[in-house]
Amino acid sequence: xxTFTFGRAVDIHWQGYExxxxxxxxxxxxxxxxxxxxxxxxxxxxxxxxxxxxxxxTLSNSxxxxxxxxxxxxxxxxxxxxxxxxxxSSTNPAGYYLRADGTGATTWAALPADATGIxxxxxxxxxxxxxxxxxxxxxxxxxxxxxxxxxxxxTYVTGVVxxxxxxxxxxxxxTVxxxxxxxxxxTYVNAVIGTSPASVSTASGTxxxxxxAGSIDSTHLSATSVGSSQLINGSVTSAKIxxxxxGSAALASxxxGSAAIAAASVGTAAISSGAAxxxxxxxxxxxxxxxxxxxxxxxxxTLLATATPSAATTVSFTSISGDYDHLMLVWMACxxxxxxxAFFVRINSDSSTAYNFSGVFANNGTFGANGQVANDTGFGxxxxxxxAPIAKTxxxxxxxxxxxxxxxxxxxxxxxxxxxxxxxxxxxxxxxxWNSVQGIYNPTSGAAVTRIDFIxxxxxxxxxxxxxxxxS
Amino acid sequence: xxxxxxxxxxxxxxxxxxxxxxxxxxxxRAAATAANAERLAAEEAAAATKAxxxxxxxxxxxxxxxxAALVK
Numbered sequence: 001x002x003t004f005t006f007g008r009a010v011d012i013h014w015q016g017y018e019x020x021x022x023x024x025x026x027x028x029x030x031x032x033x034x035x036x037x038x039x040x041x042x043x044x045x046x047x048x049x050x051x052x053x054x055x056x057x058t059l060s061n062s063x064x065x066x067x068x069x070x071x072x073x074x075x076x077x078x079x080x081x082x083x084x085x086x087x088x089s090s091t092n093p094a095g096y097y098l099r100a101d102g103t104g105a106t107t108w109a110a111l112p113a114d115a116t117g118i119x120x121x122x123x124x125x126x127x128x129x130x131x132x133x134x135x136x137x138x139x140x141x142x143x144x145x146x147x148x149x150x151x152x153x154x155t156y157v158t159g160v161v162x163x164x165x166x167x168x169x170x171x172x173x174x175t176v177x178x179x180x181x182x183x184x185x186x187t188y189v190n191a192v193i194g195t196s197p198a199s200v201s202t203a204s205g206t207x208x209x210x211x212x213a214g215s216i217d218s219t220h221l222s223a224t225s226v227g228s229s230q231l232i233n234g235s236v237t238s239a240k241i242x243x244x245x246x247g248s249a250a251l252a253s254x255x256x257g258s259a260a261i262a263a264a265s266v267g268t269a270a271i272s273s274g275a276a277x278x279x280x281x282x283x284x285x286x287x288x289x290x291x292x293x294x295x296x297x298x299x300x301x302t303l304l305a306t307a308t309p310s311a312a313t314t315v316s317f318t319s320i321s322g323d324y325d326h327l328m329l330v331w332m333a334c335x336x337x338x339x340x341x342a343f344f345v346r347i348n349s350d351s352s353t354a355y356n357f358s359g360v361f362a363n364n365g366t367f368g369a370n371g372q373v374a375n376d377t378g379f380g381x382x383x384x385x386x387x388a389p390i391a392k393t394x395x396x397x398x399x400x401x402x403x404x405x406x407x408x409x410x411x412x413x414x415x416x417x418x419x420x421x422x423x424x425x426x427x428x429x430x431x432x433x434w435n436s437v438q439g440i441y442n443p444t445s446g447a448a449v450t451r452i453d454f455i456x457x458x459x460x461x462x463x464x465x466x467x468x469x470x471x472s
Numbered sequence: 473x474x475x476x477x478x479x480x481x482x483x484x485x486x487x488x489x490x491x492x493x494x495x496x497x498x499x500x501r502a503a504a505t506a507a508n509a510e511r512l513a514a515e516e517a518a519a520a521t522k523a524x525x526x527x528x529x530x531x532x533x534x535x536x537x538x539x540a541a542l543v544k
Contacts, residue, residue, distance in 0.1 A: 305477045312475035313489065313497075319480040344504075351496060368515070373507075381500065382507030455497070457504035461473075468479065 001028040001055045002037070007047030014040060023047075031056055301328065302470040311337065311461040315454040317468050322414040322448050324470030329408040329452065331425075333400055334464030335393040339429040341458045342388030344380040345408065347419070347441050348451050351377045354444070357421075359437030361386040378455060379408075379421060379439050387437050390454065390462070392429025397463060402428035404464070409471075416446030 005026050012019040014037065019027050029037055031054050042048050052058050089096065092108040099109040273280070276292030283293040302324065309315045320327065329345075336343070357379055358372035368386055380388030394402030406425025413419060419441040426434040454462065474493070476485045489497065522543060529539045 305479045305482065307475060307477045307484070309475040312473055312486070314474040314476075314493075316474065316476040317479050318476055319478045321480060351500070377500065377503060381504055382511075386511070455500055457508070458501055468477075 002031050002034040002053050003028045003051040003055065005049050005051060006045060007049065010045065012041065012045070026051060028055075298472075300472050302472070303467060304470050305468045307466045307468075308464075309466070310463050312463070313456060313461055315343075315462060315466060317452045318450070320413075320450045320452070320468070321470075322450075324472050325412065326471040327410040327413045327449065327452070328469040328471050329389075329410075329423075329466060330469065331390065331407070331464060331466040332403075332405045333397050334390050334404045334427075334462060334466070335395060335397045335402070336390070336456075336460045336462055337395055338458060338460035339395050340392060341456065341460045342380065342386075342392060343390040343454045343456055343462055344378040344388045345421075345423075346378040346381075346453045346455050347410075347449050348443070348447060349453065350441075350443055352444065353377055354442050355379055355381070355439060356442070357387065357437050357439030359387055359435055361391075361433065361435035361437075363433055364431040379423070379441070380437070381455075381457065386433065387435050388457070389423045389425055389437075391425060391427050391433045391435060392431070393427045394429060410441075410449060410452075413449035416448070418442045419449065 003026050005024055006021075008023045010019055010021065010023075010025075015033070017029060021027070034050075034053050038048075038050070038053075087098070089108055093110075096108045096110055098106045101107050273292060277294070280292040280294050282290045284290050304320070305317055307315050307317065334343075353375035355376040355378055356374045357376070360371055361368045363386070371387070373382055373387065376382050380391075386392075389406060389408055390404045393404045397403055404425050404427035406423060406427075408421060408423035411420045421439045421441060422437065423439075424434075424436045426432075452468070454466070456462065473486050474489050476487070477483075478485070526539050526543055529542065530536070534542075
């Protein structure tokens with residue numbers, strides 16, 4: 001119930017309630033009517049004073065419980081501050097704690113024997129301990145150790161002596177690193193010389209010196225310090241010799257003989273031509289040495305091209321260079337599809353009457369009477385079958401003696417004037433035919449010979465081989 | 473089929489003749505045929521003259537060996 005009084009005598013009738021009495025009389029109404037009553041009466045009767053606006057809550061807050069059950073954490077809801085729930089035990093000794101029993105309930109229990117605390121941490125350095133479950137971890141920061149204060153002599157490391165920068169890492173196994181830059185020769189490890197990174201590790205009384213691969217170079221090796229007695233036979237391979245490391249100064253006279261060079265081990269790529277120019281050759285000087293030298297100029301023949309026509313109507317050599325003194329044509333085993341015709345030679349496609357020639361020929365051993373031709377349009381054209389370079393032949397190449405075999409020289413072919421030519425051949429057609437002819441080519445324009453054509457006198461074809469040589 | 477070797481490059485080309493080349497071939501062929509016919513006629517005339525001379529020598533009383541020694 002909500003209770004209230006007035007500061008003067010009242011006579012109020014409200015919602016079926018009779019509020020009548022002298023000042024100070026305590027009246028009551030149901031708690032749920034408090035707001036409505038206060039809204040209606042307080043404005044018209046200012047002496048209204050509420051004693052208790054929610055008597056149920058007030059009473060609830062005043063309850064003193066003897067048994068409080070629930071699941072921890074237990075909370076108490078109250079509109080009034082200052083309410084406290086206390087859990088205590090009057091039957092268990094000090095130090096007991098509430099422990100979940102695994103069934104949803106809690107019981108008072110004594111601390112386990114292994115959680116009674118840490119008693120053996122000694123010292124003043126920053127020491128921390130952490131407890132997780134039944135396990136306690138103690139951490140000691142090594143930065144705060146003072147030499148001699150904690151470690152007992154002989155227990156850990158006793159053999160590190162000196163003042164050079166020495167560092168140690170580790171907990172149960174301690175590694176001591178000594179910077180070689182600070183070592184004094186003869187004091188510690190006097191066999192390691194140099195500035196390369198070196199480290200010394202000690203384990204179970206054994207010292208190990210480590211040298212970084214590649215840290216020892218020529219600056220650490222004095223002259224003659226590494227001789228043949230220091231090198232195991234076969235231990236120096238090509239992989240251990242840098243490019244250019246072995247020069248002539250490193251090879252004693254006579255040190256490299258044929259026995260030291262494997263067969264085919266020195267190829268042309270391994271021979272330096274030095275300042276030699278293109279085309280020079282290795283030449284003995286007569287004193288046991290060789291040198292690159294230009295071959296002596298002299299005569300020689302160079303095969304420029306080979307034609308192997310098969311039933312060809314014309315055979316041509318084109319784009320002939322002017323690099324030689326003369327040209328030479330050699331043909332062998334040439335035969336035609338007709339036994340009475342011939343192939344003549346024309347130069348630079350010149351079909352003018354610039355060709356004069358004369359010679360001797362024989363048919364079956366009888367010399368011919370007509371051995372001179374003037375103003376012809378090719379060497380041997382109008383003297384077909386007798387004076388032509390390829391005269392009468394058999395019609396197959398099964399018998400070499402029945403084919404045409406011969407040669408033609410064209411002299412000074414780059415000359416701008418008259419060009420002389422000679423040719424000889426022997427062949428076998430309707431009769432054995434041989435000739436030996438000399439000719440002059442006298443063109444109106446003095447161009448060098450750059451093209452040679454073998455041209456047929458009729459409709460026959462030519463099969464065989466023709467070589468073109470440059471003659472120097 | 474014409475067979476051509478480029479001496480500088482070494483390439484070999486085999487091809488049919490062009491119209492211009494065929495025309496030149498025809499001219500060459502005609503010239504060669506005419507020259508050959510002329511040569512054959514000249515050879516035949518020379519042979520006839522030789523035979524006539526041999527016969528006249530024989531008529532003069534020379535033996536064949538003597539005629540052969542003169543005309544060879």
